Amino acid sequence: MRLTWSAVTAPLGRAYTLPGKSWRRDLVRVGLWAALAVALWTVPNWVSRPNLHFVILAMIYVLIAASLNLLTGVAGQFSLGQAMFVAIGAYSATILTSKGLAFTLPGLGWAVSVPKLSPLAALVLAGLLATLVGVVIGIPSLRISGFYLALATWALAVVGTEIITQWKDVTGGFQGLSVPRPPLVLDLSWLGLGMPSYAIRRDQDFYYGALVVVVGCLLLLRNLLRGHLGRAFQALRDNEIAAEAMGINLARTKTLAFAVSAFYAGIAGSLFAHFTQFISTRDFTVDVAIAWLVMIVVGGLGSIGGAILGGMFITFLPELVKLANEVLLIPIAKEAIKPAVEPVLYGLILILLLRFEPLGLWGRWQRIRRYWARFPL
Amino acid sequence: MTLLIQQTVTGLAVGCIYALVALGFVLLYKATGAINFAHGELMVLGAFAIYVGMVSLKLPGWVAIPLAVLALAGVGLVVERLVARPLIHSGIFTVVMATLGVAVIIRGVLAAFLVAQGAGDALPFPKIFPDQAVRVGDITVAPVYLWTIAIAVVLILAFSLFFKYTAWGVAMRATAQDRVVARLMGTRVGQVYALSWALSAMLAAVAGLLLAPVTFLSIDMGTIGLKAIPAAILGGFGSIPGAILGGVIIGLAEGYAGIYLPEGFRNVFAYVVLLVVLMIRPTGLFGLPERKRV
Numbered sequence: 001m002r003l004t005w006s007a008v009t010a011p012l013g014r015a016y017t018l019p020g021k022s023w024r025r026d027l028v029r030v031g032l033w034a035a036l037a038v039a040l041w042t043v044p045n046w047v048s049r050p051n052l053h054f055v056i057l058a059m060i061y062v063l064i065a066a067s068l069n070l071l072t073g074v075a076g077q078f079s080l081g082q083a084m085f086v087a088i089g090a091y092s093a094t095i096l097t098s099k100g101l102a103f104t105l106p107g108l109g110w111a112v113s114v115p116k117l118s119p120l121a122a123l124v125l126a127g128l129l130a131t132l133v134g135v136v137i138g139i140p141s142l143r144i145s146g147f148y149l150a151l152a153t154w155a156l157a158v159v160g161t162e163i164i165t166q167w168k169d170v171t172g173g174f175q176g177l178s179v180p181r182p183p184l185v186l187d188l189s190w191l192g193l194g195m196p197s198y199a200i201r202r203d204q205d206f207y208y209g210a211l212v213v214v215v216g217c218l219l220l221l222r223n224l225l226r227g228h229l230g231r232a233f234q235a236l237r238d239n240e241i242a243a244e245a246m247g248i249n250l251a252r253t254k255t256l257a258f259a260v261s262a263f264y265a266g267i268a269g270s271l272f273a274h275f276t277q278f279i280s281t282r283d284f285t286v287d288v289a290i291a292w293l294v295m296i297v298v299g300g301l302g303s304i305g306g307a308i309l310g311g312m313f314i315t316f317l318p319e320l321v322k323l324a325n326e327v328l329l330i331p332i333a334k335e336a337i338k339p340a341v342e343p344v345l346y347g348l349i350l351i352l353l354l355r356f357e358p359l360g361l362w363g364r365w366q367r368i369r370r371y372w373a374r375f376p377l
Numbered sequence: 378m379t380l381l382i383q384q385t386v387t388g389l390a391v392g393c394i395y396a397l398v399a400l401g402f403v404l405l406y407k408a409t410g411a412i413n414f415a416h417g418e419l420m421v422l423g424a425f426a427i428y429v430g431m432v433s434l435k436l437p438g439w440v441a442i443p444l445a446v447l448a449l450a451g452v453g454l455v456v457e458r459l460v461a462r463p464l465i466h467s468g469i470f471t472v473v474m475a476t477l478g479v480a481v482i483i484r485g486v487l488a489a490f491l492v493a494q495g496a497g498d499a500l501p502f503p504k505i506f507p508d509q510a511v512r513v514g515d516i517t518v519a520p521v522y523l524w525t526i527a528i529a530v531v532l533i534l535a536f537s538l539f540f541k542y543t544a545w546g547v548a549m550r551a552t553a554q555d556r557v558v559a560r561l562m563g564t565r566v567g568q569v570y571a572l573s574w575a576l577s578a579m580l581a582a583v584a585g586l587l588l589a590p591v592t593f594l595s596i597d598m599g600t601i602g603l604k605a606i607p608a609a610i611l612g613g614f615g616s617i618p619g620a621i622l623g624g625v626i627i628g629l630a631e632g633y634a635g636i637y638l639p640e641g642f643r644n645v646f647a648y649v650v651l652l653v654v655l656m657i658r659p660t661g662l663f664g665l666p667e668r669k670r671v
Contacts, residue, residue, distance in 0.1 A: 078470055140652075144659050147412055147469050151610060152655045155648035166641045290477055297474050339492050343485025350478035354471050355463050 040211060044204040052203050054315055059214045060271050062311030065295050066221055066304060067264035072293065073302035074225060075257035076237025078146060080289050081137055081153030084160045085130045085262040087284035089269025091164065091171055093119075093126040094179045094279060119274065123213070127266040134262020141254045145240065157286050165281050176280025179273045181206075210271055217264055222304055224260070233257055234302075294350050300362025309361045318342060379515045384632040390522035392628020393529035394588050398605035399612070399620035400533065401580030407553040407615055408573035411461050411472050415480035416581055417602025422483055423449045423582025424502070424589040424598065425490065431503040438505055446582045453578025457571050465570075480599070487596050499593035506590060525587045532583065533621055540617070549573060607651035613664025622662065626650075 044052055068082045096117045117125065140152035164171045171177065224230055232253045235243035244250050273279045291314065299310020321342045357364050402416050413419075426448050430441025460475050494500060506524050510517045540546040551559040552569045560566045584602065592598055605620075608627045612619025627647050634646040642649075654661060 072470075078473075140655060144655055147473065148610075148655060148659055150473070151606060152652060155607070155651040155655070158648040159645050159652070162641050162645045293474065294477070294481075337489055340485040340489035343481045343488070347478040347480075347482035347485070350481070351460055351475050354467075354475045354478070358467070358471065 040215075043211075044207050049203065052207060054319060056203060056207055056210055056275055058312050058315035059210050060268055060275060060311075061295065061314050062308050063214050063217055063264060063268035063271070064292060065299060065307035065310040065314075066218060067261045067268060068292050069296045069299075069302060069304070069307045069310075070221065070225075070233070070264065071257055071261035073296055073300075073306065074230065074237065075233035075254070075261075077138075077141055077254065077257055078150040079137075079153045079258075079261075080150050080286060080293070081157040081160075082261075082265055082292055083284040083286065083289035084137065084157045085134055085265035086269035086272065087160070087164060087279075087281075088130040088133045088262075089126040089266030090273035090279045090283070091177070091269075092129045092266075093122045093270030094177050094273045095170065096122040096125060097274075098177075098180055123267060123270045126270040127263045130266025130269065131259045131263040134258040134265075135255055137262070138255050138258030141258065142251050154286060157289060161281050161285060164284075172280070174281060176278055176282075179277045179279060181274060181277065206275060210275070213267065213271065217267065218304055218308075221264070225304070229253075229256065237302075294346065296360075298349060298353055298360050300360030301358070303359075303362050305365070306360050306362035309365075313361070317346065321345060380636065382516050383518070384636055385629065386516070386518050386522055388629040388632025389625060390525040390628070391591075391631065392608075392625035393526050394584055394591075394624075395605050395608045395628050396621040396624025397529050397532065397580055397584040397587070398602050399608040399624045400536065400617060401577040401584070402605050403609050403612075403615060403617055403620040404536075404580070405573050405577040406609075407617070408549045409461065409465075409552075409570050410556075412469060412476070413577065414473055414476040415456070415483060416476075416577070416605065417599035418480040418483040419449060419452065419578050419581035420585040420588065420602040421487060421596060421599045422452065422585070423578075424585030424594055425487055426582065427586055427589070428500060428502065428594055438503075442505075442586060445586075446579050449578040449582035450575040453574040453576075454571055456578075457574035461574065462567070462570065484596055484599070491596070498597075499595035502589040502594045504590075505586070521587075521590050528583065528587060532580070536617070545569075545572060604647045607647040607654075610651055610659075611654050611661055613661030616661070616663040619661055619663035 043055060047055060064082070064086060067085070068079070071077050071079050071082070097119050099116065137153060137156050140156075141149050144152060165173050167173070225233075232243070232248045235246065235248055236250065236253055236257070240250060243253075272283075276283075295310040295314040296306060297310075298313050299308070300306020325338055325341060353360055359366070398416065398420060401419075402413060405411055405413050405416075423445060426445035427442055430436045430445050431438060434441070436444070456476075456479055460479055461472070464472055464475055491498070491500070506521045508520075510519055511523060512518075540550060548559070548564045548569050549572070551562065551564055552566055556566055559569075581602070585598070588598060588601060592601065604627060605624065608623035609620045610623070611626060612621070612623030627650060630650060631643055631646050635643040638646075
């Protein structure tokens, strides 16, 4: 058996090789991926402190977009309740790392107490708790679909937000909770890479932690989408009855879609809470969930690339608008127009993309790439 | 007991507003199959248009209100032409997202308007209905509520007659049943769509006119407008009498929840109802069950 370039690059690029592909193209691909990895790893070295803040935020949004894109874009389950999953992740991670949780179940008199946990354990536990909620929120999907499902998840999210608001002694209600940065210290000296230990003190440390988590999650998601489960999700989206006829267990697949999506959202929520260091119900309203839907539509439905572009879009658009306001508008227009610029731009981009490029920015990029595919290389 | 009766009248009035919003929403869905998530925003826009007419342009109410309603019809036509019609063959997800885009744009424009007025989050709405409370025995009712009930009843009756007896009403019902066949029978489907959007937006403006005196004039009014969706679902999505009954039931239920249930329930009661209906009987009270087709 010969070791070919495509065998080496398969985990990075396509799982198959197109006819006429040369080893040079594979070489280019490996080079690009390596450059990207180096670029990502050195981001804190060449990005200024305030911009690093936005980079980390963008990564968290990418994870949220990936979770929503899995559920809505790939599996076709129209969800307006995604903010709930993220909220569960954020609140449980906060409570578990800061004070632990102790309360008595009303009515039953059972005392529940969970000790203070390390941030890593809390990260996983937050994801699992969100999964649990995701399965519960997914139950309506077994009976209804499409617009009705969107409404059901919407109603659940409104009710959930109200519960968080009212359960003041645990969640802080409207006032919100301030979140301590996790006192995470990892000993990395055994790796022998010259990194003695890892502790989260500055944004820069947080960046590496988030990078590992987000990239890891995205790679896992990519594998999942290529496997039989990912194909089952797509079949579900395209035609439920046909999917069932092909032997896909609808109930199981739908519940799994909600569970996996909620797990990712929970992890993103946990990162979000620890990064922004303050959470309140305002971060997880239905409007926020709608903005996230916009994020995946603009980025690109049903693809990981779309999630990445969407997460970047939602983070950087306000900054770009701010910049554009300073540079362009203030000289020519009155101050009063300022609050309208961002939402109007947002809405216009959304409508135009839906009209002319339903697969979003990622779809457009794919088109451009296909157009240049025959470029001699 | 007094409290109960008073709450019933208030709940009925609020329910009538929900019913009007739901009527516009369902009308549009029935005729064009579009679900308009910007309907709440159209309602807010209507209320703002009335404010502009009466306060900024200092027109009398009987001029400003019809003008505002007509302006909203225009907005409805523009949205239909630019957003809804090009997406006529797309799925429900695309249409919902596009109307959300419209909602975001309207909200942005209104936010800029509020800033221009230097008013913070909310504006006081000009006085349209008399202030003097009406007393019947022990019960005091604000006239706004009585007017609301009266206007809602008149409009709902007018619309039922319109659907039943006018040529346009029949054309709308025909299009709702089957777009292609209606076109084959000579119905001008494009015009029916335009008319549906215009009517729906006008209904939204009237609902805004009735809601704004009760709340303040703010962008968040749209959230209240969204409660029309639980109302429409409860009545059975696509059924106009159902939408009206659903609106009234939700309004009353919210009123009672405010008295008898702990704090917080009032805000979410409509959504609890929505959830229960979707779980137990997704077709609502009057809806017809949908068959899935391959």
